[in-house]
Amino acid sequence: MKVSASQLISVLLVDDDPRFRQGVQTLLDFYSTNGAMQFNVVGHAASVEQALSLTVEQSPALTLLDLELPPDNGISFLARRRDLTQSGKVIVLSAHQEDEWVFRAMQAGASGYVFKQNLSTQLCGAIATVLHNEVYLSPEVAAGFFRLFHFYAGRSLEACHSANLTEREQEVLHWLVQGASNETIAQQLHITVATVKAHLTAIFEKLGVTSRTQAIVRALKLGLVSA
Known part of the structure; x- marks a missing residue:
């Protein structure tokens, strides 16, 4: 999804603090006025359920997402959003x-991560x-992300090799x-x-299990995948 400076970009704001959402909208309005990019905020959401509903209704090109969404969190939104087959991008x-x-957050499907203190x-x-x-x-952000990426990827790759899973079997798992x-x-x-x-x-045969549930438990214990 590449955009030009003149293209109108639909945006969904997801945060449980209305003052923060308004602050982000003001910043987007400033960008639009200065011609950097043109934004149209199509919705405000304060919860995962509201965010999912507006995602289906508006299909925003961009979602700006907070991770603190009581009683759930933004990771849950990202996980459930994958089932909606939305093509828009998400920045945390x-x-x-x-x-x-x-x-x-990145593993769950976010395309970017910005600390609130660096927003402007x-x-x-x-x-x-x-x-x-x-x-x-x-x-x-990048240093910590890649530190964990290499740690988890290394564990997963070693475990998959020990279980003798093919690449396609790993994808299915x-x-x-x-x-x-x-x-x-x-x-x-x-x-x-x-x-x-x-x-x-x-x-099932390679993991020594006989059911989907057993396979999931076994895979998580062995570090073949992460939840």
């Missing part, structure tokens, strides 16, 4: 600076980056742990349901 705007939060200096660049189909991680049905797995991987079943049979 968060006060959380812990490496684990950054990693979980980084938001415009972050938006331009993700709307050109690239990932935005500022230097202070990933979707299985996400709770996807055989039909959904087939759609995501562009294969038939019969092929999915065949891969599951092979996975």
Whole structure:
């Protein structure tokens, strides 16, 4: 999704603090006035359910998401949003600076992560980056993210090799742990349901289990995938 400076970009603001949402909208209005990019805020949401509803209704090109959304959180929104097959991008705007939060958000489908304290200096660049189909991680975010990425990827790769899983079986296992049905797995991987079943049979045999639930538990214990 590449955009030009004259293209109107629809935006959904998701934060439980209305004052913060208004502050972000004011910043977007400033960008529009100065011609950097043209924005149209199509909705404000204060919860995961509101955000999902507006995502379906408005199909925003860009969602600016806080991670603190009582009683749930933004990670839950990202996970559930994947099932909506939305093509828009998501940038997390968060006060959380812990490496684990950054990693979980990016793993769940965010295209960028900006600390709220850096909003005024980084938001415009972050938006331009993700709307050109690239990932935005500022230097202070990137170091921690890649530290965890290499840690988890190394564990997962070593475990998959020890379990003798093929690359396709690893992909099927990933979707299985996400709770996807055989039909959904087939759609995501562009294969038939019969092929999915065949891969599951092979996975069960290699993991020494006899059910989907056992396979999920076994995969998580071995570090083959993360929840």
